[in-house]
Amino acid sequence: MPSMFDADTRNNLLRRIRNLTPDAPRAWGRMTAPEMIAHLTDQMHHTLGDATAAPIRDFRRWPGIKYLAIHVVPWPKGRVIGPPEAFVTKPADWHNDVEMLIALVERFGALDPNGKWADHAIFGAMTGRDWGVFCHKHFDHHLRQFGQ
Secondary structure (H helix, E strand, C coil): CCCCHHHHHHHHHHHHHHCCCCCCCCCCCCCCCHHHHHHHHHHHHHCCCCCCCCCCCCHHHHHHHHHHHHHHHCCCCCCCCCCHHHHCCCCCHHHHHHHHHHHHHHHHHHCCCCCCCCCCCEEEEHHHHHHHHHHHHHHHHHHHCCCC
């Protein structure tokens, strides 16, 4: 699985983010492109341990389900809603919002995947490998949502 820890993969995601426009039409779901940038920013703050989210204790915490969701199964379009804390930031200035997200992605890429990582609100304990794959999959999912 592609990982945000891989420099080429990360740079491809950053290129796709930079190619977005605030008025990009969505292919599915309810978010606008600016809301999606804010959502990914919130997710990165949780990933990096800058923010916390209340644990959601349901079947997705089971190790097999977590593994399948992160590493194997494609994500459904417009079906899964993350924790409320992943939708806190409201869009402001497009350029500044995009630059903030890019800075968080670059910060992520500079970290040691073998270090200690924050828990995921839904999946619980996460390794750096889990986070690298999750972040790529999450970003790719939403970038495709907006034609990137």
